[in-house]
Amino acid sequence: MTDADALLDTHLAGLAEALSPYRQVASLLGRWGAELAWTLGNGGRLLVAGNGGSAAEAQHLAAELVGKLRDDRTPLSAIALTAETSSLTAISNDFGFDEVFARQVRAHGRPGDILLLLSTSGRSANLLAAAHAGRQAGLRCWACTGPAPNPLAQACDEVLAVPAADPQVVQELHLVSAHLLCEYVDRTLPSVLGLVGAVTGGLSAGSAPTPAGAATVSGLPVVDPSGGRP
Numbered sequence: 001m002t003d004a005d006a007l008l009d010t011h012l013a014g015l016a017e018a019l020s021p022y023r024q025v026a027s028l029l030g031r032w033g034a035e036l037a038w039t040l041g042n043g044g045r046l047l048v049a050g051n052g053g054s055a056a057e058a059q060h061l062a063a064e065l066v067g068k069l070r071d072d073r074t075p076l077s078a079i080a081l082t083a084e085t086s087s088l089t090a091i092s093n094d095f096g097f098d099e100v101f102a103r104q105v106r107a108h109g110r111p112g113d114i115l116l117l118l119s120t121s122g123r124s125a126n127l128l129a130a131a132h133a134g135r136q137a138g139l140r141c142w143a144c145t146g147p148a149p150n151p152l153a154q155a156c157d158e159v160l161a162v163p164a165a166d167p168q169v170v171q172e173l174h175l176v177s178a179h180l181l182c183e184y185v186d187r188t189l190p191s192v193l194g195l196v197g198a199v200t201g202g203l204s205a206g207s208a209p210t211p212a213g214a215a216t217v218s219g220l221p222v223v224d225p226s227g228g229r230p
Helices: 003-042 055-066 085-095 102-109 125-134 153-157 167-204
Strands: 046-050 078-080 113-117 140-145 157-161 214-217 220-223
Touching: 003 046, 003 113, 003 157, 003 167, 046 055, 046 102, 055 078, 055 113, 055 167, 055 214, 085 102, 102 125, 113 125, 125 140, 125 153, 140 153, 140 167, 153 157
Parallel strands: 046 078, 046 113, 113 140, 140 157
Antiparallel strands: 214 220
């Protein structure tokens, strides 16, 4: 066996070892996807951010939602806070790098929107500041991290903490999570849009709106995260 083969086998072995523990924590992605579909289908927004390779994954996720994962569907509002270089450099220069995402969250986030923060360590100061800004602004804050506990997991409402020691493996499974999240969104979204259309049609016809609540669509919960609040 060559050194190259040994390196390949070591990396794949680490990834394979992480799959079963990941399967246990990734079960929440179905619910996240349903909540995200409800939020985006009702005109809300996803803000997503990370550093380094996680920045690339944030942009990847936003692209899948604004564009498409598989089949064509309505474009969804998702902003990667890593992508607008003029804002990134201006905020970093004027307010410090720790504020690079938090200031954008305060600018773009609205109550009921979702903020998703990606970090292999869960310790990045700029992501922690973004989480605090998001919660203050009324956003739901989710994190994808490496092993918990970590500061970012504690700062967010919910976390998918990949139980793997190797940051490369954590990042690779974050990408799997992004694809699965989009799959769940696409599976749930048609029913969410149909529900929104039915409510809108009923209102235009002078009837009472359908009460907000929970339903089950294709085995996934479709939940109004606001609990029916306007």
